[in-house]
Amino acid sequence: MPGKVIAEAIRHFSLTIREDTTPLTQQACIDSLHQYDAILPTLGDPFSAGVFAENHAPRCRLLANFGVGYNHIDVAAAKAAGVIVSNTPGAVTDATADIALTLMLMTARRVGEGERMLRAGEWGGWHPTQLLGTHMSGKSLGIIGMGRIGKAIAKRAHYGFGMEVRFFNRNPVANPGLPSEQVEMAKALAADFVVIAVPGGPATHHLIDAEALAQMRPHAFLINIARGDIVEEQALIDALQNEIIAGAGLDVYEHEPNVAPALMLMENVTLLPHLGTAATEVREAMGLMAVENLVAFFDGKPLPNLV
Numbered sequence: 001m002p003g004k005v006i007a008e009a010i011r012h013f014s015l016t017i018r019e020d021t022t023p024l025t026q027q028a029c030i031d032s033l034h035q036y037d038a039i040l041p042t043l044g045d046p047f048s049a050g051v052f053a054e055n056h057a058p059r060c061r062l063l064a065n066f067g068v069g070y071n072h073i074d075v076a077a078a079k080a081a082g083v084i085v086s087n088t089p090g091a092v093t094d095a096t097a098d099i100a101l102t103l104m105l106m107t108a109r110r111v112g113e114g115e116r117m118l119r120a121g122e123w124g125g126w127h128p129t130q131l132l133g134t135h136m137s138g139k140s141l142g143i144i145g146m147g148r149i150g151k152a153i154a155k156r157a158h159y160g161f162g163m164e165v166r167f168f169n170r171n172p173v174a175n176p177g178l179p180s181e182q183v184e185m186a187k188a189l190a191a192d193f194v195v196i197a198v199p200g201g202p203a204t205h206h207l208i209d210a211e212a213l214a215q216m217r218p219h220a221f222l223i224n225i226a227r228g229d230i231v232e233e234q235a236l237i238d239a240l241q242n243e244i245i246a247g248a249g250l251d252v253y254e255h256e257p258n259v260a261p262a263l264m265l266m267e268n269v270t271l272l273p274h275l276g277t278a279a280t281e282v283r284e285a286m287g288l289m290a291v292e293n294l295v296a297f298f299d300g301k302p303l304p305n306l307v
């Protein structure tokens with residue numbers, strides 16, 4: 001955790017700080033539920049139904065998740081075990097939207113490919129047809145999921161790049177905050193750029209599969225800043241190799257942190273190491289929000305961000 005978060009947490013709690021940045025093992029998750037009154041987990045820590053099945057009377061009463069997404073936590077199993085879950089919405093919105101636009105621009109304008117060429121000493125100077133990409137301004141944008149992050153992406157795309165926004169959302173969106181059209185998923189997928197911004201979890205697992213990718217256009221780009229397993233990775237690889245779509249920009253992966261070698265070999269794919277919220281002030285805000293949930297719980301007050 002950032003230093004500011006640790007300093008605030010120490011004001012209220014006796015801390016055990018885990019120095020290892022790799023995800024907890026299942027056994028470590030099981031053990032931690034008996035060792036601590038509360039846990040501040042991150043997105044890789046698998047608090048699954050199987051973990052709670054091994055904990056019939058856990059000491060832990062709260063999982064104060066560090067992040068807005070909590071698909072790594074089986075919330076129903078946690079509640080059945082007497083453990084409540086909180087998260088950190090709002091703090092991540094703008095940073096994640098910025099990464100979506102970064103991926104859109106990098107992929108459409110072949111930025112990663114150009115930088116690799118330059119760093120390898122293979123750039124021979126400017127010429128009129130070198131690394132010709134796709135102009136983003138004025139194109140259509142299809143957003144899958146119009147929550148906080150989807151709206152922030154739409155705002156940047158429409159007002160910054162003059163993009164025509166259409167979006168698919170399971171429920172009606174009364175006020176998207178900009179000129180846009182709520183459509184069926186097929187029409188959102190038919191846009192020039194498609195951004196995935198739905199929550200992870202069983203309901204959206206492999207939402208973007210071979211059938212969905214086939215509804216995209218050959219010149220279109222798929223951007224995923226949500227959760228990796230929303231996109232069926234092998235189907236995406238097939239779509240890219242068979243030129244069903246033009247390219248992809250990914251900040252998340254189905255088997256994260258493992259990235260498919262086929263994706264790493266493709267020049268028309270931008271790959272980022274889950275940078276969505278990787279800004280100092282954002283990670284501090286996320287941590288402080290998690291601590292706020294912890295403090296409220298132990299003070300017997302309503303949690304600001306109860307899942």
